Amino acid sequence: MSIQTKNRILHSSQGFTLMEILCIIAIVGLLVAIAVPGYLHTRRSTRAKICISNLQKIDTAKETWAFDEFKTTGIVPSMSELLPYLHNNGRSFQCALGPPGEDVSDSYEPNPIGAAPTCKHAPDDHKL
Numbered sequence: 733m734s735i736q737t738k739n740r741i742l743h744s745s746q747g748f749t750l751m752e753i754l755c756i757i758a759i760v761g762l763l764v765a766i767a768v769p770g771y772l773h774t775r776r777s778t779r780a781k782i783c784i785s786n787l788q789k790i791d792t793a794k795e796t797w798a799f800d801e802f803k804t805t806g807i808v809p810s811m812s813e814l815l816p817y818l819h820n821n822g823r824s825f826q827c828a829l830g831p832p833g834e835d836v837s838d839s840y841e842p843n844p845i846g847a848a849p850t851c852k853h854a855p856d857d858h859k860l
């Protein structure tokens with residue numbers, strides 16, 4: 733290998749130019765700008781669906797409790813009365829917007845028999 737060939741190989745590996753780096757940063761920034769709003773929307777939608785699923789479980793537990801205890805419309809059960817009917821295997825039962833470790837009674841309001849339970853964290857978005 734000649735000296736000229738060695739010099740050409742050594743000088744050809746100088747790295748990226750400033751324009752190449754700026755183009756890469758612009759492309760990555762564009763991809764992030766496209767992906768992040770979709771990700772946030774999906775995360776918010778998933779959390780709302782989980783909460784609505786919890787509200788459906790609470791509503792079913794409330795109706796079962798009312799049937800078992802011969803309660804009529806208008807009576808409000810406590811969450812401790814509903815816990816045996818929730819069948820949640822002892823796991824935490826809370827809205828996804830609440831702080832971790834929150835109790836079920838901190839996240840949800842059971843409301844009277846005949847009315848749907850409500851989420852305390854996002855009552856307008858998380859409802860049956």
Ligand SMILES: [Zn+2]
Pocket residue numbers: 783827828829851852853854858
């Ligand atoms: Zn909620």
